[in-house]
Amino acid sequence: MKNKYVIGVDLGGTNIKCGIVTEDGEIVKKVSVKTLAKKGPETVIEQMKKGIKHLLENETKKIKGIGVGAPGIVKPKKGSVENPPNLPGWGKVHLGNILEQEFNYPVFLENDANAAAIGEMIFGAGKEIRSFIFVTLGTGVGGGIIHRKKLIRGDSGAAGEIGHVSIDYKGRKCNCGSRGCIEAYIGNAHLVDRAKRSLRYHPESKLHRIIAENNGYLSPRLINEAAKQKDGFALNFIRESGKLLGYALASTINVLDIPTIIIGGGTAGFGKPLFDSVKEGAVDRVLKSLKPKVNILPAQLKNDAGIKGASALVFYNLKKKSK
Ligand SMILES: [Zn+2]
Structure with a gap:
């Protein structure tokens, strides 16, 4: 009932x-x-x-x-x-x-x-999981940490800001004022900016035509569309972005000892190439004892x-x- x-x-x-x-x-x-x-x-x-x-x-x-x-x-x-x-x-x-x-x-x-x-945790992919790190990929990169079925809020409620884990101290400038934050690589606008910059070196990519058809506009969805048409550049770009996220998550996993990650948000729509490469990046960089435990799952609430x-x-x- x-x-x-x-x-x-x-x-x-x-x-x-x-x-x-x-x-x-x-x-x-x-x-x-x-x-x-x-x-x-x-x-x-x-x-x-x-x-x-x-x-x-x-x-x-x-x-x-x-x-x-x-x-x-x-x-x-x-x-x-x-x-x-x-x-x-x-x-x-x-x-x-x-x-x-x-x-x-x-x-x-x-x-x-x-x-x-x-x-x-209540309705979705985390129902049967005691502890996990939730990441949402969109305009920004947000997160939430569930430990033993409880949300970790931190002292002021700001815990879980996974988007501002830095992967490069000299890296891209982030809106928060820091450098190299993962959000400055895979937040929607940054993702598109990086893709456009790399595209200059890939005249063969289908994305050039797709961008022209969309009046110069590019979005994560259009990159995904090219990847689905087996565009090599788009696929590699998604894989690289996934690896970068994996590196950022490796730091979080090492700190918290929570190896299960649930990823949601629009950009999670990149699907398998993204999830596989996130796992690859994370496994590559976590401490040895955690490597076999790394588990990357798609969010269920869409x-x-x-x-x-x-x-x-x-x-x-x-x-x-x-x-
Ligand atoms: Zn930042």
């Missing part, structure tokens, strides 16, 4: 996606509203309320709580969101209180990458991972409380 329902809210820079989710991770009802980020926090919060109200309209199911995955620094205990990137003018907002007062349900907040890690991750926060926290 699917008798437990919660609401998951994925607060993104463009859209706010809300859903009613069962304890098996099935979305039974879904609503998407525009974030209207440029209009500032009051408008965004109104939009959020609108989305949730829409979900609850004529709803007879008993809702156990609301989970919210938000960008930026999230303090779950205080229920606050601080300086989320892509949401101008926020500073610090006590989102938890605001939503609790409006809807009278318990509200659980978490950073979106951490929420996605919890989502994989579409609506944001809603599912956010909803998983409710199940995760209620379970913790009942212990």
